[in-house]
Amino acid sequence: MNSALLPAVNQRPTIRDVSRIAGVSIKTVSRVINDQQYVSAEKRKRVLEVMAEIGFQPSDAARALKGRRSHQVALICDNPNPWYVYEIQAGVRERCAAAHVRMIAQPYDRSSPTLLDDIVALIDQAHPDGLILAPPACDDRRVIDELERRSIPFVRLQPGGPLQSARAVLMDNERAAFDMTSYLLSLGHHRIGFIVGDRGYAASGQRLAGHVRALSSAGVDIDLDYVRQGQFDFDSGRAAADALLNLPAPPTAIVASSDDLAAGVLAAAHRRGIAVPERLSVTGFDDAPLAQAVWPALTTVRQPVRAMAAAAADQLLDPAAEGERRLGHEIVVRESTAPPGA
Incomplete structure (x- = not known):
């Protein structure tokens, strides 16, 4: 194996290393790790060989296969407004902390060619108990299809439209x-x-x-x-x-x-x-x-951004929660408006 491809000395090999060295996508590596279909025998063999060669150990794979909870939820969020992102993170984090659950925040760039691979890598390495999808990830069919295929719970925050059997929190x-x-x-x-x-x-x-x-x-x-x-x-x-x-x-x-x-x-x-x-x-x-x-x-x-985020965390942490939850808005009148020609 080309030594230039190997992970740095004293650095634990990651799923990205396996993907790079084997010349396959992170999603393919994930499917091999979880013994799933849709991987050719040749690619499966190559991935397993690379994992053995570099000493890669899937983090918490045994726990995930046994169905145990990780007590972690992942927030997939992207927005050009730092205040909006902070409010969402604060709402989810505060609710999760009260339930002794850790929040993991994953940046989302809808233009990235590795977007789905990045989310798959997060799932396979951290094994979150569920995900909260903030805009625009909440309407990304690639992400939603992957979560549904894996039967991973998720809640959509401010979605653009209804989705059968999916939970959501929104404002009108x-x-x-x-x-x-x-x-x-x-x-x-x-x-x-x-x-x-x-x-x-x-x-x-x-x-x-x-x-x-x-x-x-x-x-x-x-x-x-x-x-x-x-x-x-x-x-x-x-x-x-x-x-x-x-x-x-x-x-x-x-x-x-x-x-x-x-x-x-x-x-x-x-x-x-x-x-x-x-x-x-x-x-x-x-x-x-x-x-x-x-x-x-x-x-x-x-x-009510923070309240909506907290409500999304509530829905994710409550297995019995179903359907949509709507929160109200308020028109706040200040000094920038008046009758025309006032």
Whole structure:
């Protein structure tokens, strides 16, 4: 065997080492370890040879095969907003700690070619008793199919749609956006811009749908010029706001799909000398600490992120829990909104 392929001296061989040296995927190594099907005799032989040669010992494999609990749960989470990720981790961690269960956090990058292999490696090395899938992993069929095939319990946090027999915790994003746009309509706004969040998150489409429904319910014509694409971040919020404010008849209010996007809108307005809320009302979504740090403080949707994460942990830790659990939202009114021309 080429010595360059071997693990470093005094370093315990890992499933990644076996995968690399044998020239197969981590998923294939996992199937060999667990004596599962769908592996050719040649690959199985090669993997077993490499495991013997480098002295690889699957961590806790015997315990997993005997069906014993590991008293660990895994959180699969990815989001460009550090506050959102922290709130999810805190909610799950606090609930798990109370039950004397350890939380393992696994970053999720939906663009990574090794995404599924990374999750499989986590399962085979840590043997969690179950997983919590935060957006957008909660809607990734590759991940869900693998968990269902292995009969591993999981709970989806803020999923984009129903899944037969799967447990989930969510807030009604469509209704929350409907309520926010309806609030602006009640102030007298009719030219209302909307900045959509990242396309990869189901919540983005849900919030746009709520906005459109509110306009339609109020008899306001839907003008797609007032809808702009964002990425849940400050820079895309500022760029989208610039495009909206350059329109011949610019909006008198802008609904942003996150507080970071809304902060970008405020920056664009301030740079142009547009007074908020006297000439432009701005709203966000989440009620992150940023919402009160910007000027003026944001009117926003309070999303109970930590409570939803804790509820997801509750569902995972309770074998009898079934179906969906819904938590409510709140419209928090601050200084960034007022009637048009106030």
